[in-house]
Amino acid sequence: MGEFTKSLSLCALLLLTLRIAQHHRRLTAHNPLELWATHNVRVALAENGGASIRCNATVLEGQHQWVEVTWSGLGTGSYDDYIALFPAAGDPLITAPIKYHWAARSPSHLILGTGSVTFRLLNMRQDMRFALVRSGLQFPVVVAWSGVVTVAEPNQPMQGHLSLTGKPGEVKVQWVTRDAGSPAVRWGTRSGAHEWSAAGDSLTYTRADMCGAPANASGWVDPGWLHGAVMAGLQPSTTYFYQYGDEELGWSGEESFVSPPATGPGASVRLLAVADLGQAEVDGSMESSEMLPSLATTAALAAEVQAGAQLLVHNGDISYARGFGSQWDTYFDQLGPTVRRVPYMTTVGNHERDWPHSGDRFPAQYDSGGECGVPYYRRTRMPTPAEDKPWYSFDFGPIHFCQFSTEHLFEPGSEQHRFIERDLAAVDRSVTPWVVVGGHRPIYIDSTFYGLMPDGDQYVAKKLRDSLEDLLYRYQVDATWTGHHHSYQRTCAVYRGRCLGANADGTARAPLHLVIGHAGAGLTPNIHFFRPRIFDTVRLQHGYVVVEANATHMSHRVLASYDGSLLDEFTLTKPAGWRSQPRDVPRATAGGGGSPGEGARRGGAFAAA
Ligand SMILES: [Fe+2]
Numbered sequence: 001m002g003e004f005t006k007s008l009s010l011c012a013l014l015l016l017t018l019r020i021a022q023h024h025r026r027l028t029a030h031n032p033l034e035l036w037a038t039h040n041v042r043v044a045l046a047e048n049g050g051a052s053i054r055c056n057a058t059v060l061e062g063q064h065q066w067v068e069v070t071w072s073g074l075g076t077g078s079y080d081d082y083i084a085l086f087p088a089a090g091d092p093l094i095t096a097p098i099k100y101h102w103a104a105r106s107p108s109h110l111i112l113g114t115g116s117v118t119f120r121l122l123n124m125r126q127d128m129r130f131a132l133v134r135s136g137l138q139f140p141v142v143v144a145w146s147g148v149v150t151v152a153e154p155n156q157p158m159q160g161h162l163s164l165t166g167k168p169g170e171v172k173v174q175w176v177t178r179d180a181g182s183p184a185v186r187w188g189t190r191s192g193a194h195e196w197s198a199a200g201d202s203l204t205y206t207r208a209d210m211c212g213a214p215a216n217a218s219g220w221v222d223p224g225w226l227h228g229a230v231m232a233g234l235q236p237s238t239t240y241f242y243q244y245g246d247e248e249l250g251w252s253g254e255e256s257f258v259s260p261p262a263t264g265p266g267a268s269v270r271l272l273a274v275a276d277l278g279q280a281e282v283d284g285s286m287e288s289s290e291m292l293p294s295l296a297t298t299a300a301l302a303a304e305v306q307a308g309a310q311l312l313v314h315n316g317d318i319s320y321a322r323g324f325g326s327q328w329d330t331y332f333d334q335l336g337p338t339v340r341r342v343p344y345m346t347t348v349g350n351h352e353r354d355w356p357h358s359g360d361r362f363p364a365q366y367d368s369g370g371e372c373g374v375p376y377y378r379r380t381r382m383p384t385p386a387e388d389k390p391w392y393s394f395d396f397g398p399i400h401f402c403q404f405s406t407e408h409l410f411e412p413g414s415e416q417h418r419f420i421e422r423d424l425a426a427v428d429r430s431v432t433p434w435v436v437v438g439g440h441r442p443i444y445i446d447s448t449f450y451g452l453m454p455d456g457d458q459y460v461a462k463k464l465r466d467s468l469e470d471l472l473y474r475y476q477v478d479a480t481w482t483g484h485h486h487s488y489q490r491t492c493a494v495y496r497g498r499c500l501g502a503n504a505d506g507t508a509r510a511p512l513h514l515v516i517g518h519a520g521a522g523l524t525p526n527i528h529f530f531r532p533r534i535f536d537t538v539r540l541q542h543g544y545v546v547v548e549a550n551a552t553h554m555s556h557r558v559l560a561s562y563d564g565s566l567l568d569e570f571t572l573t574k575p576a577g578w579r580s581q582p583r584d585v586p587r588a589t590a591g592g593g594g595s596p597g598e599g600a601r602r603g604g605a606f607a608a609a
Pocket residue numbers: 276316317349350351440483484485
């Protein structure tokens with residue numbers, strides 16, 4: 001083969017590789033902004049000299065506002081024309097849009113090249129403007145800019161949400177403003193009378209804190225300052241009214257919450273659990289977003305809180321911002337009606353944390369879009385030992401939660417493994433009879449993703465079983481709550497691949513494993529054609545879990561987000577005054593057993609429906 005032919009072949013191979021990589025990126029894009037190709041952008045205002053675009057507002061007042069955007073002068077419209085919202089200071093050759101509407105949504109666009117769409121503008125602390133863009137997301141051509149929409153109150157407290165600190169009588173509130181200021185919270189037991197106050201602190205992050213693109217490139221949005229302040233000395237199960245903000249820069253509106261019940265078997269609690277939620281736009285922009293079902297779920301969660309739910313647990317894959325910073329703003333705005341009223345406790349997922357060679361356990365995973373955990377850690381401050389050691393525990397009524405990271409080392413000998421063992425061994429079951437272990441990736445999973453690569457569902461599940469299953473069994477953990485696989489799944493009471501059923505007193509002989517990754521992201525259809533025998537239920541429908549627990553019963557209802565229908569229902573029971581005795585772990589077959597369902601038999605004692 002001549003040199004020329006060799007070079008030609010190499011070039012062809014390179015082009016093919018690039019094309020496959022580009023195609024793969026398109027297939028794996030979780031949000032449409034991942035398709036925005038900054039390097040192909042052209043600003044060509046002269047090419048469509050007659051084109052113009054205008055917004056009917058010049059000022060964004062308060063937290064959000066609906067605006068109408070109109071355009072004209074294109075001659076004939078095309079299906080790949082769109083109206084994109086940008087930070088006013090953002091250069092489209094560097095920065096991706098915040099969101100966009102396809103122009104063809106407007107009936108007159110294709111024929112006349114004119115039209116109008118409505119956007120809901122969210123206060124993201126900086127001025128904005130709209131662009132009329134042609135040629136799709138891969139080769140965008142900006143042909144007209146609107147005037148600037150000025151943000152009137154960049155220091156309006158935004159993204160308010162509550163969490164627990166792990167200490168009794170404390171609830172933390174976090175929020176965001178453009179400037180640091182002097183953050184504080186004030187609260188009281190009567191509306192409008194805030195007799196107590198506490199100073200807060202502030203964090204932020206910079207482009208340099210990101211590990212890669214798009215987080216430090218096209219997706220970068222200045223996060224402002226992320227504040228936190230703790231309300232301490234709270235009486236249990238008491239309604240408090242609160243405001244967060246700043247004497248100089250302004251306060252939030254008044255919110256209220258019911259403080260956590262006293263820890264112990266005397267408490268009855270009602271809580272919500274999700275994983276893999278994400279966010280979407282209520283104005284219908286970004287219409288191809290995979291996360292559209294999250295809107296139904298967050299509306300259902302807000303209604304559950306209105307009806308008395310006291311806590312929201314979210315085990316990984318939080319906003320799916322994946323490096324597009326504005327989506328964290330959208331996420332907390334969407335979840336706000338829920339998490340301004342109940343504490344929100346999270347664990348880290350691959351889409352918050354994973355980035356090659358940044359300290360997680362997956363050397364080739366780009367799932368965080370370059371965020372490598374930093375925005376997640378600083379926006380949802382959990383009571384962890386350090387920022388990138390995202391494991392912790394907390395009590396809520398009669399339940400002890402041990403939250404860990406499947407994105408960090410969990411093998412015996414690791415710091416996290418030592419924490420989990422120490423934590424589970426120290427639980428006083430006369431105080432918290434129920435123990436739930438939460439993480440992102442499942443320990444048992446009905447998935448056909450057997451890849452030996454480091455993040456294959458079955459590969460990781462086996463690693464988790466090898467490392468943790470004996471601990472879960474020994475310390476009589478009642479259940480694990482995980483996600484990652486976008487489905488709902490419930491195992492029998494299983495240990496080393498076998499359903500063990502129930503003891504004579506009704507208690508389970510082993511933990512149940514719940515996969516609750518069906519909250520909002522696109523469902524994962526790769527389940528086995530024949531359900532593995534250790535799984536009592538597998539459902540591919542968006543939903544969330546409502547748990548009610550007291551000393552002797554822990555009931556679960558799994559509800560569909562769209563219509564509230566019942567996807568699953570079961571109850572775990574313990575006799576009154578139950579005391580745990582650590583179980584002996586059999587020596588043989590250590591290693592978590594074979595594949596799920598191997599040698600299994602059905603327990604069935606816990607499925608009440
Ligand atoms: Fe995930």
